[in-house]
Amino acid sequence: MNLKEFARLVGLSQTTVSRALSGYPEVKPETRKRVHDEAVRLGYHPNRSATGLATGRAGAIGVVVRTGIAFEPIFSEFIGGLVGGLERQQIEILVSSVSSLEDELATYQRLAASRRVDAVIIHAPRPVDDRIPFLQQMGTPFIVHGRTETPKDYAFLDIDNFGAVKRATSHLLDLGHRRIASISGPKGQTYVEHRERGIESAFSERGLQADPSLFGNDHFTDEAGYRYTRKFLDNADPPTAVLAGSMMSALGAMRAIRALGMTLGRDISLIVHDDVFPYLNADNMAPTVSTMRSSIRSAGGRIAKFALQLLSGAAPETLQEVWPVELVLRESSGPVPQSRKRRAL
Amino acid sequence: MNLKEFARLVGLSQTTVSRALSGYPEVKPETRKRVHDEAVRLGYHPNRSATGLATGRAGAIGVVVRTGIAFEPIFSEFIGGLVGGLERQQIEILVSSVSSLEDELATYQRLAASRRVDAVIIHAPRPVDDRIPFLQQMGTPFIVHGRTETPKDYAFLDIDNFGAVKRATSHLLDLGHRRIASISGPKGQTYVEHRERGIESAFSERGLQADPSLFGNDHFTDEAGYRYTRKFLDNADPPTAVLAGSMMSALGAMRAIRALGMTLGRDISLIVHDDVFPYLNADNMAPTVSTMRSSIRSAGGRIAKFALQLLSGAAPETLQEVWPVELVLRESSGPVPQSRKRRAL
DNA sequence: CTGAAAGCGCTTACAG
């Protein structure tokens, strides 16, 4: 059924019906109500292509995923939050995939030129990220999940990775740890740099220096967590504490610790960045795991709100937030073992 | 830039340009090439709303997610496969979320009536599933990931859950196990029933009977895996083998087994349904974990192909596949412990 | 092989 037929059934002109449905003010309340009721009763919904053509609005937000970037468990949660934040907004998420940065840029160009989306969301930004000037030049609204180190004249939502890791590191230093390892994401992404700088800053504030040979970078997999933990613990001067960048890396780290017959929380400490997966709960492990916690689902929900505001004309610079990260101390982290205690330098 | 302007720049009529771009045969090859080259050079892409309005095709496939159904880690992989299978097809995935079955049906109605998608994908079907007659009656093409127990006059891709679990159970029975526990998904979904029937069938083929008090049903979380495994092992006559429905449940099961001081693969066997997550590899655990393996990413890719065929006019009944599941035996499963051996009945 | 023009189903400035 199209508008013409629906309007005939309701006994009004297409104009009035369209206005009633779109919430325009100049329709008599009782007329609006009648139109709404009839639309529900008859199952009428405006053809989205026609609406899109007439208004220039696609009613969708684009998310481009890079295959091969093992983003996986985070992606579900993020999309869940995003889509949840858009529920009942008549705005959907459009997902496409690409295999290279070049393809990613080409996809933004296509999505924008064909008016398929009203805005896009950028993930995993680098300190200097080509996608941002590219989108700005095209005039495509976008929101960055994370941020760059360039001037921030764009909308973004990030968490305070620097502060979170600095606080966790400071806590470990206070407990006497001096050999602290990091298992983080791939080099080149802003959040990875922020986290590593957080470690360095905590050390240098105390006149100490972090050992960069204890920094591992790879995708967040159980396998990488295991591999790096083994490697670091085979070191002549092994770490007494590990910071793991995700629950998946942490699973591997814990496995390595067990394999070496060490007791987590006593022989070695572990603090994990927790994106909050409903199926894998740090509070539930044995021992319970200390975390830097920040719900990626909430971030998705917030970015959905940002997107709606952006489409309502908000200036990108007014849509910028950096969320604090909670440090939740549990059994996996504790004082440095007696045997490994050193005189503070 | 719109078609009118682009056609002017190329020096041809809108008709010819449109036909060249859409791959119609009646365009001179050199004309087509010139149009294509210019489209790339000038970044022209047809307005998707206009194309949609003119053709009646949305160029998108809908996926509706139910929030609260803890589908999470599987979802990323599935969408990854789906989107990958649609790459370069000018077809995107449209994701919406709903919180109830009623909302889900209403969303299909809206997506179909507004011509926002050309087809939808149904997840987690029940033996009798209301969504199927609903979509059939609306005439909306759809593909079921899984299947019902009703007549299958629709397109679907499922895996042989019955056969997989039956084989795994038979293997355990052959090794002398008689107390076999199951930690599966929520009751009421076809795949859960198929898996449980697989266990029962393996038992009854040997004149034995499975103990339904060893069947646990819940979302696939580490927590549920732990809780059920503890509960079953506290039993007066505890299981000697556990079948876990996902890697997440298996993590909890392994944790419970460790907590009780038991050795996996010796004191108790474990076989896990593995959807193949790139970040969590059964081959990499200690001990390595026996699995029933089927890549959910591949399933997503295959369903993308089905969707394309459906949109090209293929009859739904011709798009039906049930994939076999590999049984990969590793260290986590072995003979029943001496102490628990019984005379075969 | 190419083109002029109708039509897809909306929205919205304009008129009343």
Place this chain on the structure above:
DNA sequence: CTGAAAGCGCTTACAG
């Protein structure tokens, strides 16, 4: 508060 009609940017039957 309501309506007639132009226009959004494509595709495609029809004509040549």
